Amino acid sequence: MKGYLLLARMMLKNTITGLNPFDRFRSDKKSKAAVKSMLLGLVLLFALGSVVYAEYELFGVLRSMGQEALLPAMTMLMAMMASLLLGLFQSISGLYQGRDAAWLAVLPVSSRQIYAAKLTSLYLSDLVLNLPIIIPAAVLYLTSRTDLILPILRLIPIFLFLPVLPLAIVSLVSYLLMKLSSFARNRETVLTGLSILFMVGYMLTVSRISAVSGADGEEAVARMLASEDGLMNKLLSGFPPARWAAQGFIGSFWLMLLFCLVSAVGMAVSFLLTGRDYLPTALSAGEKTHKGGKGRAAVSASRAASPLAALIRLEIRDLVRTQTYLLNGVLGGLVMPIALMIGVSSGMSQVGNVGKNEMSEVFGQLDLSLLIIIATGAFYLCSFINQLPATAVSREGRHYPLSLSLPVRQSVRLTAKLLVSLVLNLLSMLILLVPVLFFLPLPLHGLLAAFGLAFLLSVFPAAFCLYMDARRPKLNWMTEIDALKKNFNSYFSLIFWIVGAAVCVITVLLLFRNGDFTPSLIGLTVCAIVLSGGSLAWLYHQAGRLEFLPENAD
Amino acid sequence: MIEFVNATKVYGKSSSPALDQLNLRVQNGCVFGFLGPNGAGKTTAIRLLTGVLAPTSGTVLVNGTDVREDPVAVKRMIGFVPDSQEMYERLTGMEYLNFMADIYGVSSADRKARAEKYLDMFMLEDAANERIQSYSRGMKQKISVIGALIHQPPVFVLDEPMVGLDPKASFLLKEEMRAQAQKGVTVFFSTHVLEVAEKLCDQVGIINHGKLLAQGTPEELRSRTGDASLEQVFLDLTGSGEDDAE
Ligand SMILES: Nc1ncnc2c1ncn2[C@@H]1O[C@H](COP(=O)(O)OP(=O)(O)OP(=O)(O)O)[C@@H](O)[C@H]1O
Ligand SMILES: [Mg+2]
Numbered sequence: 001m002k003g004y005l006l007l008a009r010m011m012l013k014n015t016i017t018g019l020n021p022f023d024r025f026r027s028d029k030k031s032k033a034a035v036k037s038m039l040l041g042l043v044l045l046f047a048l049g050s051v052v053y054a055e056y057e058l059f060g061v062l063r064s065m066g067q068e069a070l071l072p073a074m075t076m077l078m079a080m081m082a083s084l085l086l087g088l089f090q091s092i093s094g095l096y097q098g099r100d101a102a103w104l105a106v107l108p109v110s111s112r113q114i115y116a117a118k119l120t121s122l123y124l125s126d127l128v129l130n131l132p133i134i135i136p137a138a139v140l141y142l143t144s145r146t147d148l149i150l151p152i153l154r155l156i157p158i159f160l161f162l163p164v165l166p167l168a169i170v171s172l173v174s175y176l177l178m179k180l181s182s183f184a185r186n187r188e189t190v191l192t193g194l195s196i197l198f199m200v201g202y203m204l205t206v207s208r209i210s211a212v213s214g215a216d217g218e219e220a221v222a223r224m225l226a227s228e229d230g231l232m233n234k235l236l237s238g239f240p241p242a243r244w245a246a247q248g249f250i251g252s253f254w255l256m257l258l259f260c261l262v263s264a265v266g267m268a269v270s271f272l273l274t275g276r277d278y279l280p281t282a283l284s285a286g287e288k289t290h291k292g293g294k295g296r297a298a299v300s301a302s303r304a305a306s307p308l309a310a311l312i313r314l315e316i317r318d319l320v321r322t323q324t325y326l327l328n329g330v331l332g333g334l335v336m337p338i339a340l341m342i343g344v345s346s347g348m349s350q351v352g353n354v355g356k357n358e359m360s361e362v363f364g365q366l367d368l369s370l371l372i373i374i375a376t377g378a379f380y381l382c383s384f385i386n387q388l389p390a391t392a393v394s395r396e397g398r399h400y401p402l403s404l405s406l407p408v409r410q411s412v413r414l415t416a417k418l419l420v421s422l423v424l425n426l427l428s429m430l431i432l433l434v435p436v437l438f439f440l441p442l443p444l445h446g447l448l449a450a451f452g453l454a455f456l457l458s459v460f461p462a463a464f465c466l467y468m469d470a471r472r473p474k475l476n477w478m479t480e481i482d483a484l485k486k487n488f489n490s491y492f493s494l495i496f497w498i499v500g501a502a503v504c505v506i507t508v509l510l511l512f513r514n515g516d517f518t519p520s521l522i523g524l525t526v527c528a529i530v531l532s533g534g535s536l537a538w539l540y541h542q543a544g545r546l547e548f549l550p551e552n553a554d
Numbered sequence: 555m556i557e558f559v560n561a562t563k564v565y566g567k568s569s570s571p572a573l574d575q576l577n578l579r580v581q582n583g584c585v586f587g588f589l590g591p592n593g594a595g596k597t598t599a600i601r602l603l604t605g606v607l608a609p610t611s612g613t614v615l616v617n618g619t620d621v622r623e624d625p626v627a628v629k630r631m632i633g634f635v636p637d638s639q640e641m642y643e644r645l646t647g648m649e650y651l652n653f654m655a656d657i658y659g660v661s662s663a664d665r666k667a668r669a670e671k672y673l674d675m676f677m678l679e680d681a682a683n684e685r686i687q688s689y690s691r692g693m694k695q696k697i698s699v700i701g702a703l704i705h706q707p708p709v710f711v712l713d714e715p716m717v718g719l720d721p722k723a724s725f726l727l728k729e730e731m732r733a734q735a736q737k738g739v740t741v742f743f744s745t746h747v748l749e750v751a752e753k754l755c756d757q758v759g760i761i762n763h764g765k766l767l768a769q770g771t772p773e774e775l776r777s778r779t780g781d782a783s784l785e786q787v788f789l790d791l792t793g794s795g796e797d798d799a800e
Contacts, residue, residue, distance in 0.1 A: 307656065
């Protein structure tokens with residue numbers, strides 16, 4: 001027990017310093033640090049405010065339908081589903097791909113205690129991420145109630161237990177995947193393949209559960225959300241624990257208790273099944289299998305055209321060959337569009353052509369500018385989980401001095417990193433092309449405009465996050481998952497993505513007059529050009545000042 | 555030629571400089587050994603030289619070019635073997651050499667010839683197609699050295715290069731450093747192994763607390779302090795640990 005507590009505390013400390021956004025100003029002068037902290041605080045508040053505002057608007061819609069309770073239900077469901085989906089990648093990497101296994105194995109602490117400490121650290125980061133989504137929704141919902149004390153009292157255990165069941169499932173699945181892949185000769189590829197299979201299977205199940213039948217015309221959206229056989233209710237009944245949590249919060253003490261009990265039991269079972277074998281499994285995961293052939297390699301076979309090309313190739317190899325980055329960065333960035341695509345295509349196949357035609361009819365009545373704005377929003381939405389630019393310098397880790405000693409300008413290094421992550425943005429947007437083509441009756445030039453606009457817009461978070469990371473990278477990490485997740489820089493991508501989206505939405509709404517969306521579209525285009533151009537100009541303007549190793553790097 | 559002129563480095567808000575007014579000149583074709591206790595400032599000096607860090611004040615010149623003014627030109631002249639074991643682990647040894655050759659613009663024929671020569675010399679051909687993450691400590695050190703030599707730099711900088719090398723590899727590396735110096739290359743390295751410094755170096759510098767305490771040929775230093783060995787000189791100059799508040 002003592003070993004567990006010590007380890008958990010150490011990991012918690014590591015997480016807190018890694019995730020403290022204001023820690024980055026530690027070594028600045030006091031007055032400068034204060035100003036910067038305030039600026040950053042404002043950005044954070046703005047991002048949080050945007051999330052709360054979006055929930056507020058949604059709440060208004062739900063209230064007009066008399067379905068206030070759906071808001072907390074929805075956020076809880078989303079939180080659990082996200083923990084299940086992205087949590088798998090994170091737990092494979094966090095539990096089994098840390099380089100720290102060998103170090104931990106030397107300590108006089110049992111496998112179960114080490115496992116428990118690791119799970120605790122995963123649990124806590126889930127909890128923190130749920131906070132800004134669940135709590136505002138719960139508060140909004142509570143404004144529609146007269147009694148407050150009891151729901152609040154029920155909310156506390158529900159909130160605390162919310163990440164537990166997904167974590168139990170995900171840790172069990174990742175253990176099984178590690179065991180399964182250990183029989184394979186080429187373990188890394190097999191593990192990646194299995195993870196993708198799991199992801200796709202999961203999404204297919206979700207879309208099967210949630211298939212909405214016979215939605216028609218104007219009411220389609222409202223029915224999807226709120227009706228008895230609508231999307232939300234189907235999802236909730238497809239995943240009962242989420243329904244227990246939601247209903248437990250809203251009214252039922254017993255369902256709350258059931259939810260907490262089931263979560264706890266699930267965790268206990270998962271823990272008992274895997275805890276003892278955890279350390280041996282993690283250790284064996286650290287053994288690399290080498291497939292490289294013996295003998296002389298072709299030295300000059302693959303000469304790069306320029307230093308930039310060589311750096312891009314290096315960057316891609318690092319991403320594709322490091323499983324943590326492949327799962328959490330690359331695949332994690334593709335989850336959103338793939339989910340949308342699977343959801344739409346399988347949903348549609350069940351609704352049949354009638355549904356499609358009706359959808360087209362609904363959208364067909366909208367004018368072209370609005371359609372382009374909607375499509376731009378959809379494409380932009382898919383570019384966001386890409387955390388790669390925000391951690392591109394951090395990921396260099398301790399060999400950053402070596403990179404800096406190479407005879408290229410910092411701007412060239414940053415360009416290589418930026419290009420690679422923009423290509424990934426492009427990739428996720430391309431996947432989204434399928435559902436967009438299916439849904440929106442856009443002419444080709446409209447589609448191209450939306451695609452280009454969204455891509456341009458996605459440059460803003462990428463360039464700005466890259467700048468933030470180059471400014472203060474986290475270089476002294478021990479495991480790759482720390483570089484990605486226990487690094488506040490990576491959350492900048494989310495924050496700046498939200499800021500970009502909010503700025504655009506505000507502009508579009510401000511310019512919207514008497515039903516004509518053309519000024520809004522023009523405003524959106526100006527926004528995209530200003531934001532992306534501005535952030536790029538800033539990045540390259542500052543690159544000269546980032547030429548040296550930042551001394552305040554962690 | 556390498557010149558440090560009043561080079562000073564203060565890290566962040568630290569009160570004492572990690573490198574204090576360093577003045578040092580290393581001629582072409584000279585093997586210079588940089589000695590000093592842990593935390594003396596050796597790596598800091600090397601980082602200023604390789605353009606990884608900017609000096610707080612003073613200048614560092616490589617063949618007359620100021621590192622600060624034209625860092626890329628200086629970096630192109632340097633082959634650098636860093637002190638840490640961290641490198642591009644996901645590449646195979648051969649991919650790493652190819653990458654370094656690409657960055658420094660080495661022609662296909664040259665890179666092939668040099669890679670073959672050095673891989674053979676350090677007996678690394680068999681591992682060249684495996685990822686560096688599977689290398690042992692010494693193997694990483696070797697591939698790092700080969701990567702630094704692939705563009706035949708006029709200045710060869712090594713931070714504690716002997717760490718982790720087996721006796722044979724260590725011997726080969728010393729031979730190579732001498733051979734490079736014979737060709738007119740400036741060799742600048744830090745080490746804790748005093749015998750290596752004594753045998754290999756044309757010049758040594760001893761540094762402690764960021765200050766250069768002595769500089770000269772090993773014989774000069776011995777006769778100046780009247781000590782029998784470089785080890786004794788080192789211990790005398792750096793206070794042999796007793797009055798050290800490290
Ligand atoms: N990034 C940094 N931030 C703050 N201080 C640093 C940093 N790097 C080094 N220092 C400090 O600078 C001084 C010199 O360190 P340096 O790494 O140059 O020593 P060294 O001579 O290479 O030591 P060793 O023999 O252990 O490698 C030390 O006091 C160290 O604490
Ligand atoms: Mg050092």
